[in-house]
Amino acid sequence: MFDFRLKVFASVARNLSFTRAAQELYISQPAISKHIRELEGAYHVRLFERQGNRVALTPAGQLLLTHADRLLDGYRQLEYDMHLLQGEHTGELRLGASTTIAQYVLPGLLADFIRRFPHVKMSLLNGNTQAIETALLEHRIDLGLVEGLSRRPDLHYTPFMRDELVPVVRHDTGLPVGDELSAHDLPRFPLVLRERGSGTLEVVEQALAGLGVPLASLQVLMYLGSTEGIKRFLEQTDCIGIVSVRSIDRELAAGAFRVVELKELRLMREFCFVQPQGEAGGLARTFMDFV
Numbered sequence: 001m002f003d004f005r006l007k008v009f010a011s012v013a014r015n016l017s018f019t020r021a022a023q024e025l026y027i028s029q030p031a032i033s034k035h036i037r038e039l040e041g042a043y044h045v046r047l048f049e050r051q052g053n054r055v056a057l058t059p060a061g062q063l064l065l066t067h068a069d070r071l072l073d074g075y076r077q078l079e080y081d082m083h084l085l086q087g088e089h090t091g092e093l094r095l096g097a098s099t100t101i102a103q104y105v106l107p108g109l110l111a112d113f114i115r116r117f118p119h120v121k122m123s124l125l126n127g128n129t130q131a132i133e134t135a136l137l138e139h140r141i142d143l144g145l146v147e148g149l150s151r152r153p154d155l156h157y158t159p160f161m162r163d164e165l166v167p168v169v170r171h172d173t174g175l176p177v178g179d180e181l182s183a184h185d186l187p188r189f190p191l192v193l194r195e196r197g198s199g200t201l202e203v204v205e206q207a208l209a210g211l212g213v214p215l216a217s218l219q220v221l222m223y224l225g226s227t228e229g230i231k232r233f234l235e236q237t238d239c240i241g242i243v244s245v246r247s248i249d250r251e252l253a254a255g256a257f258r259v260v261e262l263k264e265l266r267l268m269r270e271f272c273f274v275q276p277q278g279e280a281g282g283l284a285r286t287f288m289d290f291v
Contacts, residue, residue: 006068008035013065014140016055069139077282093283096125096132096141098199099226101271104246113290130197143284144274148199149206157272160291164245165203165267167260174238180261183208187217190239192230195223203269204242211264
């Protein structure tokens with residue numbers, strides 16, 4: 001029943017590359033081209049405009065992608081439901097998680113889930129919160145796990161865990177920073193923060209703005225795309241980083257970092273599952289219940 005050509009087409013359409021689609025699907029590039037030609041022949045249309053090594057969707061290709069997304073989602077749900085009749089959890093679950101969750105929350109949970117449901121094929125896309133929400137709307141993932149405060153009206157958010165962000169410095173820092181610090185004193189010190197689009201930076205920015213400390217007033221030495229990058233930067237630089245307390249367990253235990261308390265506030269946030277509105281079944285729901 002499943003038409004593999006639709007999966008090939010969707011991969012090329014998402015990647016806008018025959019080469020990347022071949023790598024993603026573990027088949028040869030000539031096989032990718034063959035499947036696309038067969039679809040174009042079946043519908044008597046061109047699905048892609050080819051300009052050298054670059055491709056772009058034609059209007060017919062954009063229309064087919066809309067239908068292909070729905071059909072592929074339906075195939076995955078059908079496979080899950082039919083196997084569930086026999087008490088088996090089988091199928092493909094494509095997860096996407098923002099960086100902190102992917103690095104510090106999910107690894108143990110994924111290992112436990114795979115042991116419990118060994119016939120489920122899983123993949124994980126890692127990116128900041130905005131990237132994960134975009135991937136969900138583009139049907140590149142089935143379920144997102146994100147941080148941050150913003151909520152898109154076309155997506156549904158379900159909180160599953162609380163987290164705290166903390167200012168941190170290396171243990172032997174040369175900065176004149178004690179165990180406590182007023183948020184109003186932060187502009188006096190160099191900082192390293194997560195990048196725009198990250199849920200971490202959004203929480204920090206909104207919390208400080210509520211105290212009259214705008215992001216523009218801070219001495220930000222560097223915006224980095226991962227918490228691990230911030231940690232490595234802190235090891236070599238006299239500055240303050242703001243990271244999830246979950247990400248520095250080992251460094252605190254080893255005495256490499258120390259937390260600096262903010263007197264006026266705690267930077268709390270929720271980790272959330274995120275799905276398209278109205279979608280709450282199948283393997284995505286099984287994973288949510290498991291977590």
